[in-house]
Amino acid sequence: MKSILVTGATRGVGEALTLKFAQKGHVIYALARTRNQLNSLVEKCGADKVIPFEVDVSSKEQVEEATASIQREYGAPDVLINNAGVVENVSFAEQELEMIDRIVDVNLKGTLYVTRCIVPGMIARGSGRIINVSSVAGTRGIPGQAAYCASKFGMNGFADTLAQELLAKGILVTTICPGGIDTPLWDPEKNPYPGDKARIMKPEEIVDLIEYLIDQPEGTLYKKIVMFPTNEWH
Ligand SMILES: NC(=O)c1ccc[n+]([C@@H]2O[C@H](COP(=O)([O-])OP(=O)(O)OC[C@H]3O[C@@H](n4cnc5c(N)ncnc54)[C@H](OP(=O)(O)O)[C@@H]3O)[C@@H](O)[C@H]2O)c1
Numbered sequence: 384m385k386s387i388l389v390t391g392a393t394r395g396v397g398e399a400l401t402l403k404f405a406q407k408g409h410v411i412y413a414l415a416r417t418r419n420q421l422n423s424l425v426e427k428c429g430a431d432k433v434i435p436f437e438v439d440v441s442s443k444e445q446v447e448e449a450t451a452s453i454q455r456e457y458g459a460p461d462v463l464i465n466n467a468g469v470v471e472n473v474s475f476a477e478q479e480l481e482m483i484d485r486i487v488d489v490n491l492k493g494t495l496y497v498t499r500c501i502v503p504g505m506i507a508r509g510s511g512r513i514i515n516v517s518s519v520a521g522t523r524g525i526p527g528q529a530a531y532c533a534s535k536f537g538m539n540g541f542a543d544t545l546a547q548e549l550l551a552k553g554i555l556v557t558t559i560c561p562g563g564i565d566t567p568l569w570d571p572e573k574n575p576y577p578g579d580k581a582r583i584m585k586p587e588e589i590v591d592l593i594e595y596l597i598d599q600p601e602g603t604l605y606k607k608i609v610m611f612p613t614n615e616w617h
Contacts, residue, residue: 384408384409384410385404385409385410385460385461385462385597386409386410386411386412386457386458386460386461386462387400387404387409387410387411387412387460387461387462387463387464387597388411388412388414388450388453388460388462388463388464388497388501389401389404389411389412389413389414389464389466390414390415390438390440390464390465390466390467390493390494390497391414391415391440391466391467391468392411392413392414392415392421392424392433392435392466393413393415393416393417393420393421393424394415394420394566394567394568395564395566395567395568395586396466396516396564396566396586396589396590397413397415397464397466397467398420398424398586399586399587399589399590400464400466400586400589400590400593401413401424401428401433402424402427402428403587403590403594404590404594405424405428405429405432405433406428407594408432409432410431410432410433410434410457411428411432411433411434412434412436412453412457412460413433413434413435413436414436414438414440414449414467414497415437415438415467416437416438416439417437418435418437421435421436421437422435434453436449436452436453439489440467440489440493440494440496440497441485441488441489441492441493441496443496446493446496446497446500447496447500450497450500450501451500454501454504458504458508459501459503459504459505459507459508459511460501460511461510461511461512462511462512462513462514462597463497463498463501463505463511463512463513463514464513464514464516464593465493465494465497465498465513465514465515465516465538466516467489467490467493468489468490468516468518468568469485469486469489469490470486470528470531470568470574471486471528471530471531471573471574472527472528472573472574473527474526474527475529475530478529478530482530483530486530486531486533486534487530487533487534487537489534490531490534490535490537490538491533491534491537491538491541494515494538494541495541498513498541498545501513502545502549502554505549505552505554506549506552506554509552509553510553510554510601511549511553511554511555512554512555512556512557512596512597513542513545513549513554513555513556513557514556514557514558514559514593514596514597515538515539515542515556515557515558515559516559516561516589517535517538517539517542517558517559517560518531518535518560518561518562519560519561519562519609519611519615519617520532520535520536521535521536521538521539521558521560522539522560522609522617523617535560538558539558539560539607542556542558542607543558543606543607546558546604546606550604553601555601555604555605556604556606557596557604557605557606557607557608558606558607558608559589559592559593559607559608559610560607560608560609560610560617561584561589561610561611562584562610562611562612562615562617563576563578563583563584563611563612563615564583564584564585564586564588564589565580565583565584565585565586566586569583578612578614578615579614582612582613582614583612584610584611584612588610592608592610
């Protein structure tokens with residue numbers, strides 16, 4: 384059984400990851416901002432399986448406090464899954480500066496903060512896996528998603544460097560770049576999915592891939608995986 388830190392655990396991909404991995408017997412350190420949704424995960428999975436932390440990953444202080452508390456109590460997690468993310472679909476000329484900050488702070492800086500706080504413990508132990516949930520928006524430009532693309536390209540550049548720095552230390556870094564997944568991120572009012580919703584990927588497909596990755600022997604590195612429904616192309 385593994386200990387797995389999941390950011391953005393309360394909805395969409397992160398919630399599906401938490402439910403499946405807890406059900407398999409792993410222990411999940413679940414990070415997100417919404418207390419009642421964290422509590423509901425604990426109720427569903429059991430307090431011995433889901434340990435909740437009310438954290439905004441864009442806050443250095445909150446990230447430092449939560450990751451220190453996890454590592455003091457339980458040691459560095461076996462697996463870190465950087466999944467928390469926000470998006471907005473609006474042309475760049477109309478993008479609010481506040482929203483640019485929010486997207487970069489959560490998606491990019493949040494990933495860097497959490498990873499920076501966890502990596503030394505993994506290095507000291509000589510093992511670990513880091514899985515970044517990036518996006519196809521980290522592989523090409525997508526109109527309406529300039530700040531989101533910038534944050535996800537940033538994540539991918541970060542991950543490429545990190546994977547090289549950590550390889551010799553026994554830590555494997557994988558970045559997944561998915562296309563459309565059926566989650567609450569696609570708000571029908573504010574951010575409707577532009578394709579055929581019937582063909583969009585299910586969060587469980589990302590969960591199955593991550594489950595496969597963390598069960599693989601350590602002799603092979605899966606560096607970057609790009610996946611999307613067949614009604615999209617990236
Ligand atoms: N859905 C897609 O089509 C798609 C495609 C490609 C990539 N992705 C990526 O997949 C990841 C998961 O997305 P999703 O579709 O599952 O989105 P979602 O359903 O909107 O869930 C996002 C999660 O991130 C958390 N979160 C947001 N801001 C946060 C913050 N400041 N601090 C901590 N947690 C925060 C949310 O929890 P709280 O609100 O409780 O904090 C929620 O649990 C994201 O990185 C996204 O960019 C999604």
